[in-house]
Amino acid sequence: MLPLMAQTKQLVLSPFERDSNQTATYAQIIGWYQQLDRQYDQAKLIEIGKTDVGKPLHLFLLAADKQFTSRPNRVTILINNGIHPGEPEGIDACMMLARDLLKANKLPKNTLVAIVPVYNVGGCLNRGVSRVNQNGPESYGFRGNARNLNLNRDFIKAQSENTRAFQRMYQALKPQVFVDNHTSDGADYQHVLTYFATQKDKLHPTLSSYMIQTFQPELDKALIEKGFPPAPYVNHQGDTPENGLIGYNDTPRYSTGYAALFNCFGFTLETHMWKAYPARVKASYVFDEAVIRLCERDASTILANQQRANAAVQKQTTFSLNYILDRSKIDSVTFLGYQAAYKPSNVSGLKRLYYDRTKPYTKRVPYLNNFVADIQVNKPAAYIISQAWPDIISQLKRNGVAVQTLPNDTLMTVAAYYITDYKSPPRPYEGHFVHTGVKLRTESQPIQFYKDDYLIHTNQATNRYIVEALEPQGVDSFFAWNFFDSVLDQKEYFADYIFEDTAADLVKRNPALRKQLDEKRAVDKTFAEQADAQLNFIYRQTPYYEKSHNRYPAYRLD
Template sequence: LLDRANLILIPILSVDGHERTGPYSRPNQRGPRNQGWRHTATNQNLNRDFMKLDQAEMQAVMGLIHKYQPDLYVDIHVTDGIDYQYDVTFGYNGEDGVWSRSPAIAQWLDAAFKPAMYEALEAQGHIPGELVFAIDDRDPKKGLNDGGLGERFSNGWGSAAHVPTILIENHSLKPHEQRVLGTYVFLEQALKLLAEKSGDLRAAIAADRALRPAELPANFDSDETPSRTRPFKGIRYETFDSVASGRPEIRWLGQPDAELWQMPFYGSHPTLTLKRPTVYWVPSYRQDVIERLRIHGVQMETLDAPRTVAVDMLRLVDPKVSARTNEGHVPISVSDVRTEAHDWTFPIGSVRVPTDQPMGDLAILLLEPQSNESFFAWGMFPEVLNRVEYIEAYAIAPLAEKMLAADPALKSAFEAKLAADPAFAADGDARLAWFYERTPFYDQRYRLYPVGREN
């Protein structure tokens, strides 16, 4: 197997999780008797870290990938969720001909890889299938969806980075030995296939790495109506009234259902379109962001002297801070931005990031604040939401009087605001703040996203 293909194997990725081994780790998984923990010591799931790169393990994986440029990256997991007959499920973005950021790679995986994997697994008594994301674990026949296509997961990242990436989910309710043997067959057949057809796959990788789409769909949501019906090999179940929960609960019976289920399958659609700028500028004081871009393999120029550049900057309109944490972060979302032209001086150590490069799509998804996979969305630019200067009432009130007397248009706008907004009219602080925002003393960097864009 190794005569014509190289295998790089990472047997333990989540070291912290592996060391937290015991018999009471995952009650919804059948074996082994002692299991590791899903999360790292900082309580993060590594399969949510492919974009933000918080964890040393994921940073090391990226270094390995960019060093060796693998033709195929296989990410091996064990599932949660509903029971079914499939013991090895796997998938990739763009499966079954749907849209992908790497269409040539997805076409090769559809045409060459997937059939070969199914044939090899079935020959050894396994039941392979596509990834399973149930809409409702308590009502399994309600339907399936595609899992959302997010780039924080390995398959989504692979599509954006143009690295052929397979996400394997071995079924948690199948015996441990069966899961291990299924993975063995999968890797064995993958090595055989790469030995035979790596030329075609490398041509697909090259084609996708050359793409420079002017617009990038992003922030995918599940469709409201199913795109197709998916035949599904289900397991029989029944429901019972639970005294503990006070509601009907599901009980899996462990027996294959003789009838093939016809499951509605829901795809995803983008809710945001990002336009491709020519260049991004990241200021030097955000070395943490710059370093994560470097680890991603993003090419950039580092300034050895200050440079003043005509750029577009984004003013964030009413950003929302999440009420709950996610993967060690407090997410921040913004749906509305205003573009402002500035001549901005970037200091020594700032970086110029062109998007005309293989990792250009990845850079766009990471640096556009409206992208839900961006550094901003993960809460990594909270400083732009802070006001660091203010003005006392004794200073702004007399200044406001002079402004009203000198500017009839301002006076009309203020009176219209008072008439239209009774809460504003009754709030003295809000009224004075309204004037403060219209003075040259106001902090013009408040809610100004510090990453510049050249179009």
Template sequence: MPHENVRSPLASNASPRRTRKSALLAMTVGCLLSTVPAGAQSLAPLPPARAWSGKSEALVAAPSHPWRTPAERAGFETTPSYEETRAWLEKLVASSPLLTLRTFGRTPEGRDLLYVRASKGGAGKPVVLAQAGIHSGEIDGKDAGLMLLRDIAHGGKETLLDRVDWVFVPILNVDGHERSSVWSRGQQRGPREKGWRGTAQNINLNRDYAKADAPETRAIIGLLRELDPALYVDFHVSDGPDMQYDVTYTFAGWGTYARSSAITDWLEGRFKSSVDASLSSQGHVPGVYPSLIDGDDPSSGLRFSPEGPRYSTGYGDFTGIPTVLVENHSLKPYKQRVLGAYVLMEAALRVVGTDAADIARAKAADRAARPERLMVKWERLTKPIGSIDFMGIRHERYRSPASGREEVRWTGKPVTTRRPIIGHRESLSVDIPKAWFVPAWETEAIERLALHGIRFETLDSPVTLTLDTVRLFEPRLGPVSEGRVRLQAKFQHERRQQTVPAGTVRVPSDQPLRLLAAALLEPESDDSLLAWGFFPHILTEDNFLDDYALAPMADRMLAENAAVREAFEAKVNADPAFARDGAARLRWFFEQTPYLDSRYRVHPVLRQVD
């Protein structure tokens, strides 16, 4: 689809002859390109891979092992399809009393979502929930999980289950996984064919936790609520710069901006030290996931910022679930990445089994907290908040004939440099009210509250209260994001007495999911239901006055109402374009009258402040 600022030849000042020549040239080039067979096109060249050998290679099953995984049998050149994965798991589960296979949802294309539970039984054990393939081309976690399940069932690692249960989702984005191609994720070194980032509905599941549009997201949220895990691990593969690290990971905010501070203290302390020690001992290089300020300038520094609940890590932060996002490095060989994921997974099971009581206390403390404000917007700081020794790869620049500019070329040579950490500061926060009132007809919004487990009550009879109403000004639609048309606006709050009818849903803020409720229901939040386009009807106006009636009424208002006259004159003096626009002037008067639709551009969620 062309960019909006590209002018059509029909709208240009070019001569018809020149326009026809340009169109003919474009058609000729298009025809020439279309005749190049896909097989004749080469894959994108990648930077040189550094040689690697680690102790974790001993985890690969020998050729004679009866339970070699499909990836092991293929020498880690390929990864199994969904059906091959399911068939292998069904056989493994049938061979071991420690494993059970369950479905927990279905995809838009009708495939089952699967998880394996590894358990020795017994009530009250903490649960580690690990998922792979939320971005299905980033599938390291799946093949690592199959290997670890095999070793629990038949490799002497059943003691991992002495103090913890493990629930493993091998593929979350199953439909995207089956849209597999050598042309997917060309910047990633293996496996040969990789799945697609988006779902069949073209939704990025790791942007969908708050609005929960995709059935896959709804399913994993349901599983999170059912299990309430002691740890939630989300396996990805990175994009971005070359570096020495092969296994990186991150938490929401890295403590500086975390909402669940007690949980983050545990993640940054015991989890990080345990996992890093295990990875290092097995020949891997763990590190902080490096989100660069400028991907074209590796020296620009690492970005540390808050996260909203649209992400898995942000959702865990808002709900009091310890959550880790693993980003194996895309330019490392697939075998190395899979083995790194295995080591991290095993280390996670061990540390949760040891620290279960501490984790439970941290979760309880964060869920008992009742912060008074929610930061909803933030901006990048101009000065670093710290620095880090970054184990990178040396790069150079060259002039690209194709782009006509300088591009980055990675040399494969290691280099360690001091990199700044660029933080963020709050640019807008909101006071969390006593409660929110959601009209009964906003069924989609109410369904989302129930899905997330946010507590609410339905009014049996009308109540009259002084409530905070939020009106939108200068609303702007777009961009289209994750299947939704985003909405931005300016907001004006006004308190007035209102009668709320029976059937209205009241959402108290005094609950463990206080912050998640605020993120969804406060209009200023970037992850609010309003921002995700859940209330398009408030932009529709269904009452008006013809100018022959409105103009004399406005004249009378101007003559008889001093406050209106003063406000109008101030508007005229401050805004010359408004002063010249007769329709805008009359519209201004209309908006001061009871004729204005009381629901037009008004956020449907009312706020109980007192």
């Protein structure tokens, strides 16, 4: 039987098929899926929410049994396109793949296929030629969305309407497998197709072992058979890939990192920017089709694995908040590259790197893809959050977290974090000054809570999301993304000339405080030379200093 791509002579042609250096416009994309919806009962196009540009976000569903909702006995695969519309291969590939599956009556029986036709609608409408290093198509969309956000950094903070709509859709679908279609820049090499999988060391062992021992080997085999030998995403150490590739740490800000929080494994496909556009589209088609076929083949295993992982996460007590590369463990992979060399630049006259396509090579290169937990935390029995933080509660609810409200005003003894140190960059990143290097101390305190404040129990399948979002040391926590920055502001102060006498009386009547002050002056010369710093040191030991300053407002109930 002819492969699906070969059957297109009998079918309506997409803009790409009419001209292989073209990618579909937003209107053409949506019109295409609307036509498939009208033509086939097994297809359904729905609007799942608004985007920042005001246009709707669409989801296209393919179901052999015409039942378009997720079910416990059926795998759901979610394929995302156009998160960076300047990387449009997935858009064109999925248009053809959806049509071909329907026309050939080849829809999987045990798999619901869910396709986001184009995620970054604002970027898709902003059409031009912004990717100077890319080999086609003739014109395409822009990386930033209507708010100039990179949507593949927004999955945990959900600053855009696109992301909020995506999260609601994701929680309704609860997929087991996720694919995000992209185009890679960087080094030159022979591979048309590279990809990275969800970081294996962050997944539940049941999911991880199946993904790396069964799914990926079979996927790679299918890709090789179709003429697209894969390589890991080319994130290399040193100047060139020959020096070794490094696995990608897809934290929750990224699409696959977000999916991993809910025990869904995924793949970010990266076709190579400098290959001809038709080859990149075909590679995307082959990749997505292969993933769908494997989901169908292993449906029962994939479903059982996620169910086991969900049950385990509900009972899990220790969670990792950040991962770092383990450089002591080095594997190797076969890489199809081009020899790199250096020559004088025609612009600067200085040494410049280039790749010689007349000198291809095939060799094993080092591959570092083992990560270890950097920070771990034991989950509390529950978190308590004041109703004063409605945006946080909305985030939790939108991501499938069950919350309860307190029925009465209640005084509770809780474990309260105090932020003792953190680092922030001098310039914003995606509209935020992301906090890193967060240091904490914990105090047990009685705190007054009020009727309708929120209680979030940690006996849920969403525990990974809850803990990684609410623990302030999490690499992509709500604290890291500045959701709680107002607690870092001190609201009341003292007047030096008045507080001088109060401070003098305090140290006179409190020998322990006097000793602390003297010891700090002895070891800190700058402190010893600053009268206001010494007054502030004393002030912070008094009842006048506000207890809420630097106190993190998601309290732990242990």
